[in-house]
Every structure is written in structure tokens, then in C-alpha cells.
Amino acid sequence: MINVKVLFITLSVPLCALITSNVTAQSTADRSSQQHSPHVHGEAELQAALDNDRLLLEFRSPAMNLVGFEHPPRDHRQQAAIERAGKLLSSPQARFTFPGTECRAIRVQVEQPYDHLRHTSDDRDNYQHEHEHEHEHEHDIEEHQQHTEFTARYLFHCQQPEKLTRIVTDLFSRFPGIRRIQASWVLPGSQGAATMTPSHSQLEVD
Numbered sequence: 001m002i003n004v005k006v007l008f009i010t011l012s013v014p015l016c017a018l019i020t021s022n023v024t025a026q027s028t029a030d031r032s033s034q035q036h037s038p039h040v041h042g043e044a045e046l047q048a049a050l051d052n053d054r055l056l057l058e059f060r061s062p063a064m065n066l067v068g069f070e071h072p073p074r075d076h077r078q079q080a081a082i083e084r085a086g087k088l089l090s091s092p093q094a095r096f097t098f099p100g101t102e103c104r105a106i107r108v109q110v111e112q113p114y115d116h117l118r119h120t121s122d123d124r125d126n127y128q129h130e131h132e133h134e135h136e137h138e139h140d141i142e143e144h145q146q147h148t149e150f151t152a153r154y155l156f157h158c159q160q161p162e163k164l165t166r167i168v169t170d171l172f173s174r175f176p177g178i179r180r181i182q183a184s185w186v187l188p189g190s191q192g193a194a195t196m197t198p199s200h201s202q203l204e205v206d
Contacts, residue, residue: 041065042179046196048167048205050187055103055156055164057096059089063113063148065177070148072114086112088174089152095170096154101163107155113148165206172198 044061063070066085073079089095089112092105158164164187172178181196185205196203 042177044171044178044181046167046169046181046183046203048183048185048187048203050158050161050164050185053158053161055158055161057092057152057154057156057167059150059152059154059171061150061175061178063150066150066175068177070113082112082114085150085175086110089150092152092154092156095174097168098156098158098164099166099168101158101160103156103158103164105154106157107153109153111149111151113150166202166204168202169196170201172196172201 041062041064044059044065046060047056047058049056063082063085067078067081069078069081073082089110090108092108096103167185169181171181179197182193183196183203184193185191185203187205190205192205194203
């Protein structure tokens with residue numbers, strides 16, 4: 001039996017590296033330039049790689065696109081916004097569809113910013129005091145975390161991977177702050193890059 005956890009860890013590094021290194025030379029140059037410059041509000045990234053019947057997707061976005069801010073949450077409303085975004089990203093079957101074939105999520109990993117600041121109802125009395133202390137150092141924090149991002153990785157099992165030709169997402173409607181998704185993919189016999197927008201929210205990978 002395949003150890004899904006080991007497979008996910010094994011796939012996530014080499015296949016995403018393969019995407020970056022094997023798309024067109026121009027695309028690689030563009031992505032390299034983006035990686036060495038500050039992230040752009042309104043833009044996100046999506047990478048896709050298919051290995052046999054396993055499809056790996058990785059989505060990255062500045063927090064600004066998803067919750068409207070990048071500083072540490074200052075109140076329960078902002079903390080709730082981060083939690084909501086993380087919850088939405090944790091539902092891959094709702095976020096992505098694959099017309100022409102069936103792909104079922106078997107592994108999900110979501111990294112959200114300021115995860116250490118999660119609070120339960122028992123912490124409410126201490127929340128304001130903790131954040132008053134945090135605000136004293138807010139400028140220092142923001143300088144070190146100015147590239148605050150959400151990252152979501154999904155591993156799917158596809159019933160008929162040879163029929164995978166499109167990846168459709170509802171990320172634009174769920175997160176109106178996203179204006180463009182720079183996407184790239186590597187599939188057997190197909191690789192490339194494209195820009196997804198709210199009016200064109202499907203990625204053609206055939």
C-alpha cells in the first residue's frame with residue numbers, strides 16, 4: 001500500500017521544482033524575476049504536476065489578497081478572517097474541479113500566517129493585553145514578515161489522468177482580492193504557463 005504522507009512529501013519538492021525548471025525558458029525567467037522581487041498584491045500562483053495518477057497542486061498568495069491585510073491580526077475579526085481563509089483553502093474538492101475526469105483529494109496541507117496567534121474562547125480576556133504588547137513591536141514584525149503568504153498544497157488521485165485537460169477553480173469568487181493567478185504545469189507530454197483571471201478561471205493543460 002502506498003504511504004500517502006511519504007508520497008506527498010516526496011512529490012511536493014521535486015515536482016514543483018520540475019515545474020519551475022521545465023516550462024518555457026521565458027516562463028522560467030519570468031518566475032525567477034518574480035521570486036526575487038516583492039510579491040504583487042492581486043497576484044497569486046498555482047503550480048500543477050501530474051505523476052502517473054497523482055496530481056499535485058500548489059497555490060500561493062499574499063495574505064492581502066485573501067484577508068485584506070498582512071500585519072498580525074489586531075482583533076478577533078481579523079483573526080477570524082485568517083481562519084476563514086484557511087478553512088476555505090482546506091476544501092480542495094470545492095476549490096478545484098477537473099472536467100473530463102475525476103480527481104479526489106487524498107492529502108491537504110495549508111500554511112497560514114500568524115498561526116501561533118490562534119485563540120480559543122478561553123483566551124479572550126488575554127487577547128487585548130497580548131496584542132497591546134505586540135503593537136509595540138509591530139514595525140519590527142512587519143519588516144520581517146512583509147512577504148506574508150498563504151500556501152496550500154493538495155495531492156489528488158485521478159481516476160483517468162490521461163483525460164485531465166482542464167483545471168477549474170472558484171478562488172476568484174471566494175477571494176475577490178485575487179485579480180490574476182500565474183499558473184504553470186507539467187503533465188506527461190504537456191507543460192507550460194498561463195495567466196488565469198476572474199473571467200477566465202480555468203487552466204487548459206492539454
